[in-house]
Amino acid sequence: MVDRLTSSSDHTSKDLPVHVAIIMDGNGRWAKQRYMPRLEGHRQGAKSVRRAVEFCRSNGIKYLTLYAFSTENWERPESEVSGLMKLLTQFIDSEIEEIHRNDIRFNVIGQLQRLPESVRQKIKTALDKTCNNKTMTLSVALSYGGRQEIISAALKVHDKLVSGDLREDDLNDSVFSSFLDTAGVPDPDLLIRTGGELRISNFLLWQVAYAELYFTDLLWPSFDEDAFWKAIEAYRSRQRRFGKISEQIQSSA
């Protein structure tokens, strides 16, 4: 693929998002349109994951967070849940060497204690192997729910307040953030959702406070480099004001 950031004058690395988060939706519908089983859609979805990681790595996007399985997805038919767990294990097996070679840190967020032991083992090995990598962080949200994450952070904060390790006056946004699963990862600049639904579905509720939202009708297995570029271009055309007025933003630019 042509590196468009350096090869053309209208693409510069200026104003690229530091952190992109993606709700990878539409695998089931992709398969249904082709009279295939839903799991085939998830299988194709895994190829899109590889493409998205490579896109971010080659264009210098430092953080990519992918919503792979929500707390609510546990309610799906058992065959789909176990199929997804198997695919996840296969994904780690087939990709972790390349992820490591590319200096990418593999990270996971979510209620990992709910995952089968074999999957947790795989994850642990992948985390340990890549923990010192610096070029990029790939976070996969697994058994993840934003509300559950906030409750768990609130309980940790409560413990610290009770033990006296934290004073109420010192509790602010950034201290609270440090108790979330995403501690150490900046908030997403751009949130993409594929599959046409206009909702957040319990993803990164705290962290998306000021993210730019981008929705596309493309189903996740069809989300390719061109589609990713379109999302980036949309992001760059927006003015992020963070509550200020436009003149304040221009004068500080």
Ligand code: IPE
């Ligand atoms: C997203 O695709 C992947 C997961 C939630 C695991 P879906 O499986 O939700 O696909 P659709 O929305 O049914 O098409």
Ligand code: IPE
């Ligand atoms: C969101 O997709 C979760 C993931 C992509 C992992 P869903 O398909 O579960 O979301 P809803 O049910 O349409 O809101």
Ligand code: MG
């Ligand atoms: Mg869906």
